[in-house]
Amino acid sequence: MASEQSSTETEASDVYDEFETRVERISNVGNAAGILRWDQEVVMPDEGTPARAQQLSTLSSISHELLTDDETGRLLEELEARDLDDERAAVVREVRRQYDRETSVPQELVEEISKTTANAHPTWKQAKAEDDFETFAPVLEKLVELKREYAHHIDPDADPYEVLFSEYEPYIELETAEEILERLRDELVPLIEAIDESTEARTTSDDAALETDAFAGEFDDDDQEALARDVLDSLGYNWDRGRLDTAPHPFSSGTQFDARVTTRFEPEDLLGSITSTIHEFGHANYTLGLPDEAYGTPLGEARDLSVHESQSRLWENHVGRSRPFWEQFLPVARERFPELEDVTPEEAYESANQVYDDNLIRVEADELTYHLHIVIRFEIERDLISGDLAVEDVPETWNDKYEEYLGVRPETDAEGCLQDIHWSHGSFGYFPTYSLGSVLAAQLYAAAEDELGEQDDRIRDGDFGDLNRWLRENVHRHGKRYTTQELIERATGEEFTADYFLEYVDAKYGALYSLES
Amino acid sequence: MASEQSSTETEASDVYDEFETRVERISNVGNAAGILRWDQEVVMPDEGTPARAQQLSTLSSISHELLTDDETGRLLEELEARDLDDERAAVVREVRRQYDRETSVPQELVEEISKTTANAHPTWKQAKAEDDFETFAPVLEKLVELKREYAHHIDPDADPYEVLFSEYEPYIELETAEEILERLRDELVPLIEAIDESTEARTTSDDAALETDAFAGEFDDDDQEALARDVLDSLGYNWDRGRLDTAPHPFSSGTQFDARVTTRFEPEDLLGSITSTIHEFGHANYTLGLPDEAYGTPLGEARDLSVHESQSRLWENHVGRSRPFWEQFLPVARERFPELEDVTPEEAYESANQVYDDNLIRVEADELTYHLHIVIRFEIERDLISGDLAVEDVPETWNDKYEEYLGVRPETDAEGCLQDIHWSHGSFGYFPTYSLGSVLAAQLYAAAEDELGEQDDRIRDGDFGDLNRWLRENVHRHGKRYTTQELIERATGEEFTADYFLEYVDAKYGALYSLES
Known part of the structure; x- marks a missing residue:
């Protein structure tokens, strides 16, 4: 018996080794692509783009093929039927997740999204330069539609925004994220107002x-x-x-x-x-x-x-x-x-x-107002994906929310809803992170x-x-090794919570701006 | 009939397109690896090596798999049976050549060579630093053996050195290369002697x-x-x-x-x-x-x-x-x-x-003596691969040749046969180029x-x-598009010849050193 058991163990180990070799290959292709992107941003000569685009596209399709290969599926099934130690089980869990997602979306849709975003980027750039939302609107419309379809392939029963969010944050529930963002909005809006009042009061008093x-x-x-x-x-x-x-x-x-x-x-x-x-x-x-x-x-x-x-x-x-x-x-x-x-x-x-x-621009925001910039984008993109907000209504909604949460109204779309690159990349669900x-x-x-x-x-x-x-x-x-929630609980002894952030900003900015607590 | 013909043409074009897509993929993987190597030599932090080695090894094996895939063979056969225009025929010719070479060498041998050279490089470095040929000898022995075996797989009937040379120079006959190198040796040795004599004469005369x-x-x-x-x-x-x-x-x-x-x-x-x-x-x-x-x-x-x-x-x-x-x-x-x-x-x-x-170092050589450095390496590596020269006799032979061709004898192997990196890479047949x-x-x-x-x-x-x-x-x-010989003939109207090089150096150095013509 002992020898039989040990031979089964060896076999299990062989299967895992084969699986790991495959996973490492995929990872090496991805890391190679990372170097190519670093190179493109930092040192590549201006006219290198056409060749670089082809190199990156080849690496990305090779990586996709390696991951979605039937053999990956077979190895996953074999390993899932076995008793693995925690570390190996975690590797299998992570690869399974990615495998399921990538195999569920038809390659034609992935390519259509990739083509549409490639085209959306210069359109967005031009629209922003010319402060012309009309130019960008049809592309945004198309991207919203494609990403909805994309989410539907992954999980036809789920809220599509939730599916998109989980692309960036697989192990945080959208509900948790939503609760945290709502708390930030509800507590930061009055805090920022109090700071504004204090600042105004000082300019008319003797306090420096x-x-x-x-x-x-x-x-x-x-x-x-x-x-x-x-x-x-x-x-x-x-x-x-x-x-x-x-x-x-x-x-x-x-x-x-x-x-x-x-x-x-x-x-x-x-x-x-x-x-x-x-x-x-x-x-x-x-x-x-x-x-x-x-x-x-x-x-x-x-x-x-x-x-x-x-x-x-x-x-x-x-x-x-x-x-x-x-x-x-x-x-x-x-x-x-x-x-x-x-x-x-x-x-x-x-x-x-x-x-x-009075700042309208997210990337120039301070530690407090920053989160209201994020909340606004989150609320808008969630409603765009659900269909509760039409693309044509984005500028108006954007400006209303800036007025409501930050007390300042953008005068142009360039410094309003066209300011960020993310939607032109088809990245919906990214901002909350x-x-x-x-x-x-x-x-x-x-x-x-x-x-x-x-x-x-x-x-x-x-x-x-x-x-x-x-x-x-x-x-x-x-x-x-751990899911995000597990990691947070192991590190802090608590579930993911906004308590500490709010305590921190209350204390810090309360003291800085001499607010009454 | 017309429509049938046209449909066959379309089909031929489809096959070629599929083939080209495959070729482009392989090329993109190779070019991505090129960026990774540039990065490694120019900007990579010191400790990046372990990850980089894995990334490069993955890309190299993917490229090998794409090239040697049965599908590549099938497409090549289909296209070779058709009437292709010159450009397409050239692409097929080049890919066929590489396909035949890579499919004929067992992957285990490729991996053994790669492992041996990875190990040979630090050994060579150490041997050079310590001026100790004995340390490097067994590795060199092993590499000679492996490369002979490698050549045998590609063409069991050919001279193995010829096969190795054609890895770097597929469309120049080794015989042509040999004739050119012999002419360089035979004509440059007396020219350099005449220059030495002229230089000596000047130092004892009134000529500056x-x-x-x-x-x-x-x-x-x-x-x-x-x-x-x-x-x-x-x-x-x-x-x-x-x-x-x-x-x-x-x-x-x-x-x-x-x-x-x-x-x-x-x-x-x-x-x-x-x-x-x-x-x-x-x-x-x-x-x-x-x-x-x-x-x-x-x-x-x-x-x-x-x-x-x-x-x-x-x-x-x-x-x-x-x-x-x-x-x-x-x-x-x-x-x-x-x-x-x-x-x-x-x-x-x-x-x-x-x-x-009196220079012993190839990379510091001038336009004339340079070629004698090359001739010496060529003669030695050719005899090493053929078995006419034993590894243990390399230092002595090296030094003798330096004395004979360049009138100077290395005092150490570090500035003798250990000076170049090439053999530690398993590169035999490279120097002549x-x-x-x-x-x-x-x-x-x-x-x-x-x-x-x-x-x-x-x-x-x-x-x-x-x-x-x-x-x-x-x-x-x-x-x-053209083979090397074709390219040379189209560009110069002549076969590859050393005439012009020898005319050029005779004229230039004859005038510089006031030699009698």
Whole structure:
């Protein structure tokens, strides 16, 4: 008996090995495509596009074929019938999910969506440049229709928006996301109003207004780049596995062996380049914390968008926009920019945390109003997909919501509903993950401080070791081993909640703007 | 009848389209791998290697599978039975050749070679560093054996070295290559001796020796880079489809949409960086001349190594080491390096063309001795593969040949038979293409001047338009449409010959060193 059992075990192991080899191949093709995209954004010559588009399309179709091959299905079934350890079971769970999705959508529809978005992008760009929603409307209409059809193939019985959302967030219920976004809306709208009133009151009283111009001036690109490297040095970025470059739209990408950061420099926006660099560091730092030995399988890959965004926001907001950070970092910044000599850490802190009462543009928003930008997009795209909102009514609805939630009405569609690229990519259900990431960042940071003690002194000393080790231990090293909810509960002892985020902003902005609690 | 014929034509076209789609896929995978290799050499962080190795290995095995798939064989057979136009027939010819080679070698052998070379590279590096041939010998032995076996699979009846050579040069007979290399040896050995004698005679007479130190000094890296960009500007490099970076071993790579150049800067070797940049320009310029519309098929790919090297050598030697080039370029160089103020164009020309009488290192060789370095490697590797030379006898044979052909005997194996990386890659049959390229460069340049008139005045004016148009028209735009011999005959009206190279060096070095003709 013993020998028979052992031979069955060996066989099970053989099947798993075969499966894993297949999974690693798919992952390697995807990572190769990642390098090609990095190259395209960062170093590719202008006219390289036609060849690059073909290379990427080939890699994407090869990856699709490898995943949806009958052999993948057969291996999945065989493995699902066996008793696997937790890690292997997690790999099977993740691949099964992707397999089911990709096999359920007809390839012609995938290609039609891909062709339509390829065409939608320049149309959107032109419409935005010319402030002409009419031009973009038919393309948006078409994309909404195609994505509805896409969702229907995956699950004909489910709410199509839910299906689309789960493309980006497979293990967070849409209901949970919705509750969190509603709470953000309901609590941030009055908080921002209170801040506006306080700001107005100050301008007519003897109280000094908050400092908002600590970083006013023109700052040389090369010095900004040197400072961005200082930032990354001080946070402990592993240069042996990373690099810093510039890109028009900063991003980070790569694997645990090679996770790169990009940023951008504008002469009048030194603060923006610092916070954007810290944000991208957070993403790359997560990737670098994934286990080396699991490279090529879901156990060596990041848990979806909200968790990724939680890492970038944790470093950007909880560290990079904190008072002790500026106490530590301002002297470093002064070495590159002596003109900051007269700025105090408190002034830097205040400038890094000003709340804008009249900003229309999401990517320029502060830590509070940001979420209302997201809520508006979420409410609109959900209603677009459900059919409750017609494409032609988007501009009006958009402007009404801006007026209602943010007290400011866009005068053009270019700075209104045409401002973001996402819908032209056919990305519906993506926006919520931005807010969910910030909310999760607060929950994780609170759990880390709960275990490690308050981090302010550490941050003031430029010592991020404990915090990073906590994140490695509780988030990064698990890859996709746990579902998102499980990961959150294991790391924080609680379900996903907006409590910590709201506590954090209440405390921080209450103090900054001297609000009554 | 008419409609039937037309339906057969349509069908033929369908089969060809299917075939072409498959060929383009393979090509896209290969070009993606090319970007990954460029990235690895130029920008990848140090510790990215493990993931990169896996990505490249996956792409290489996918490419192999796509090529050797039964379906490729079936399509080839179908198309070979039909009447195709010349272009399609050429595509079929090229793919058939690769298909036959790749299907004839067992995949286990390919993998064993790949594993052995992966291991051979660090062993060679260590052996070279420690000047210890014994360490490298068993690996070299193994590689010789494996490559013999490899050749046997492809053609059991052929001379295995011939089979290996044809991997790099499918359409030049080994006999032709051998004749050319023998002629180079037989004519260059006495020419170099005469130059040595003339140099010696000058040092003991009143005649001034040739200027060799025009570029002595230390030159700043950044200024060298700026000058390398000037060089590329002046030659007409298309920056919209290219870029310049540094790499430890300069190379160029890419496609007609994106052909990049790398170079390197050493403080004491300004001349080396200029000539190396011109050399790599020649390679990239060939790639950029391949037709856009044929991207992804052999018609849009370069004709093998010797033709590629002919393009780099033509620009490096016939243009970049010419007297009129220095008349034109020295003022440009002086703007970056005012310390060159007192150098005359003639002195620059002489320094760029000095013949070394005691150099042991191939990559530092001049335009003449270079070929004896190649001949030595060719003779040794040919005898290694045939079994006429035992691995243990390589060092002695190497040193003897250096003494015989170049009058200088290496004192260590590190600067002897261990100096080059190629054999550790399992590349036997590659070296000859370096010399064949130079020889072909001279033949092409002579044909171009025959048609366009002498180019000296144009070069002196920095006008390379006619020359480049001639190369585009006669070489670049054809891709792999013609075999190498056909391409040479169409471009020059003659078979491949060393006549023009020998005429060129006799005339140039005869004048430089005042030899009696």
